[in-house]
Amino acid sequence: MLKTERLEKLLELCHQQGSLSVRQAARSFDISEMTARRDFDELAAAGRVIREHGGIRLPNALQAPPTELPYFEKLSIRPQEKQDIARAACGLIKEKDTVFLGPGSTCASIARLLPAVPLRVVTNSLIAFSILQRNEAIEICVLSGQYRSRSGSLIGAVTEEMLSPMGIDKCFIGANGVSGGTAFTSNLDEGRLQSLACDRSGERYLVCDASKIGQQDFYNFCNLDRIDAVITDASATPEQRAAIEASTRLIIA
Template sequence: MLKNERQAALLDLCVENGSVSVRQVVSALGVSEMTVRRDFDELAGTGKVARVHGGIRSISHASAPAYSERSYSDKLALHVPQKRAIGQAAAHLIEEHDTIFIGSGSTCNAIAASLPSTTLRVVTNSLLVFNTLAPQDNVELCMVSGCHRQRSASIVGPIAEEMIATLGIDKCFIGANGVMGSVASTSNIEEGRLQSLAYSRSAARYLVADSSKLGQMDFYNFYNLDRLDALITDDAATPEQLAAIREHTHVILAR
């Protein structure tokens, strides 16, 4: 990633989330702390961000909390055609009698809404996915137990992780808040831990993310793209974004 591209991505992330730390960028991009600090100093020099201990903060968030995550209801209204296309592309990968895991989030719910009318077993930690699939007679639906995370309408925590750790899954579909460098990231550590564990129990691993998530970074890096079978995104992704991802995994473009 070129310097100007990297700094533009850091600025976008800072404006979106309120702040970003040196440690986050080093982990996501694999660049040195010196490079990140230099980028932060240069961005602060533009007056668009404020330099703070260990990172930068958006000027517009100077008196606001460091991070504000959109609720699941807000996300449902964003990029609807793209998420629908991604859901349909993911559904084409599913075969009769598969056991699949579908994670939380609006893009994952689009997969549930597009599932073929064949016999399937679906495991999920998403209340949205559960409600979408509950009326379907062809689906054996397994809801993960644990603690309810209201912001994402999902189930997380040690009880949920203990259940996931015992399962054998054919195909796993997980969403992300950001895809930058070689990693996928999310806003919540417990959510990320469960998603990583679900991947570890699956024979095939797919990440679903609309193009607005590419080049973005969130709080917790939960999975390395090199370990995926594919990333599924929409055709609004730029050639540069796709080339960067293809250095690490296969890309399926939803049209």
Template sequence: MLASQRQERILAAVRAEGAARVADLVESLDVSDMTVRRDIAELARAGLVRRVHGGAVAPTVGGRPTDEPGFEAKRSLAGPQKAAIARAALATIQPGQAIALSAGTTTYLLAELLAGSGVEGLTIVTNGLRIADALQDVAGIEVILTGGVRTPSDALVGPVADATLANLRVDRTYLGVHGLDASGLTTPNLAEAATDRALMACAAATTVLADHTKWGLVGLARIAPLEDVDTLLTDDGLPPDARRHLTATTLVTVATDGATL
């Protein structure tokens, strides 16, 4: 079993029960105690679990919903699923559109795909420094960088970013999120939540790009309720409770790579 597969199973166990014991994970995964502890450490660095004596707990169980993982930490998780979601998002973009890409690891993958796609006549608004770098000097693409204060995840946020977005209109915003649950979209950063809302407000429609590991994560700041999202692009690892809830809302859910929801 690959490390990413083990980590996803550990994360699923923590989210299902609120906690997971190292001893139980050693038995269920059929790996060593040290391997489980390394996997938990990786998940903790990404802000997805909190390490405790003998195991791991959900990050908001006595933890800090203000913890904000860095870009590289988030990038290391659910790589194949994020890539599939980015490919599905690429298929929805047409030449000549104006779109917005929020800062994030999945939106960054979408930017990389756009850079090599040959889709021309695009205007791309972004608050993501890495996204702007990926699209720099790409023929047929004009990039507008919002400006603002830099966060640990390389997003530009705050009043400058919000004021820029208030004066723009785009066809669609592609939004990455820290957390997703029945109450809506969340992030650990108060200023980033406001800028994400500005990204949504400047668009005729919003598509959220969120792999299954985002379900159940809750950050301090609420971005928006699920009803404000037009489309969710996710993967087939989404747990049953999430599938039931999303099916019951007005949210449109789009599966990737042949997954069914």
């Protein structure tokens, strides 16, 4: 990646998050922390960001409210469709499976509908954990890491290190958008973890209601040809269904 392109990507990520640390920049773009600091200094000298200890942030005038809705606001959006999707997902899970549940309201619906049978559930979602802890038949493994309040999830290098050696039978991940044969989310670290969960899983399922199909977001974390199936609701149009089926199997809940 050329330096000019990297600077634009750094700035784009800073705009998406409001701030960016040296460590995150180094990890995200596979550069040294010294190089990240020099890039930050160059962006600050051009007046595009404000340099601060350990990172950069946007000038106050450029700060914008995040476009991703908080988890608790998402709960009220298409609840029946999410429940239908969750029911279809639960039908794919067998007793004694090790299952990964990602963040998001649809994955939380899966947690709510899981039967009281022996399962192991690995998750970085504190929302899913709060639901699952009532199910005494399920063994829960909560990944630790940096807390992201907007999705109620744990993310970052520590989270990825915990997940890396694990063997998962089936993973269920969500997305803020699905377009052009790829799945999108609004947060880079959250996307990286979901991509890693796919790598560690024997079967991979993307769960999203039909309103997400045809939408894009900040970070493309997974090509649909890596996914065994997309599970969506019956309101998906013929065009939306064809778009998914061009890349992978489609399950209509």
